[in-house]
Amino acid sequence: EAQVTQNxxxxxxxxxxxxxVTCSQNMNxxxxxxxxxxxxxxxxxxxYSMNVEVTDKGDVPEGYKVSRKxxxxxxxxxxxxxxxxxxxxxxxxxxxGLYEQYFGPGTRLTVT
Amino acid sequence: xxxxxxxxxxxNVAEGNPLTVKCTYSxxxxxxxxxxxxxxxxGLQFLLKYITGDNLVKGSYGFEAEFNKxxxxxxLKKPSALVSDSALYFCAVRRVNNYGQNFVFGPGTRLSVLP
Numbered sequence: 001e002a003q004v005t006q007n008x009x010x011x012x013x014x015x016x017x018x019x020x021v022t023c024s025q026n027m028n029x030x031x032x033x034x035x036x037x038x039x040x041x042x043x044x045x046x047x048y049s050m051n052v053e054v055t056d057k058g059d060v061p062e063g064y065k066v067s068r069k070x071x072x073x074x075x076x077x078x079x080x081x082x083x084x085x086x087x088x089x090x091x092x093x094x095x096x097g098l099y100e101q102y103f104g105p106g107t108r109l110t111v112t
Numbered sequence: 113x114x115x116x117x118x119x120x121x122x123x124n125v126a127e128g129n130p131l132t133v134k135c136t137y138s139x140x141x142x143x144x145x146x147x148x149x150x151x152x153x154x155g156l157q158f159l160l161k162y163i164t165g166d167n168l169v170k171g172s173y174g175f176e177a178e179f180n181k182x183x184x185x186x187x188l189k190k191p192s193a194l195v196s197d198s199a200l201y202f203c204a205v206r207r208v209n210n211y212g213q214n215f216v217f218g219p220g221t222r223l224s225v226l227p
Contacts, residue, residue, distance in 0.1 A: 033214065042202060043217040058214060090155055099144060099206065101215070103155035
């Protein structure tokens with residue numbers, strides 16, 4: 001089954017404790033993205049990647065890091081999480097030129 | 113700067129009635145427009161897109177959208193709403209930048225279909 005998976009689905013952590021949210025897709029897509037969803041703000045793009053080792057900032061990259069060492073994986077790293085990063089996070093992938101994005105199930109992160 | 117607006121936070125409609133979820137856009141150049149749906153506790157699912165061609169675009173689950181260049185709108189429609197259509201709907205636009213393309217999403221509109 002074609003899918004985007006994210007882990008963990010739920011995470012409660014404390015300020016300053018480094019964490020990684022994993023994302024993996026099995027569709028051999030070149031493009032992958034991370035978004036955060038906040039009430040009233042919709043989805044805002046954090047980072048995206050056009051291929052292995054090629055990444056760029058989205059609209060809200062502060063406090064986040066990403067890496068794309070393999071085509072299928074695109075982890076999101078929070079080096080020092082803060083309470084304002086409490087949010088619902090989505091990973092997505094797509095093929096270039098097709099524009100339809102496939103989204104993962106989401107990761108709900110709470111930083112206390 | 114490319115952006116989309118969804119002027120209604122909430123839309124309520126009775127089952128069997130037609131529904132419309134509104135979206136307006138602001139882009140430079142030709143717009144690439146999209147609609148996604150989010151069911152409770154799920155990720156977003158693609159519904160339909162407008163790239164070029166006919167102004168009326170048909171998508172999944174019986175939804176369609178009408179592109180209106182003069183009004184810079186891309187409203188989502190369905191002739192007869194189902195209770196199962198109740199969800200959060202997002203409009204999005206493609207943005208072209210130095211590295212390629214990414215997407216800007218609207219704030220979302222919550223649709224409630226009442227039995």
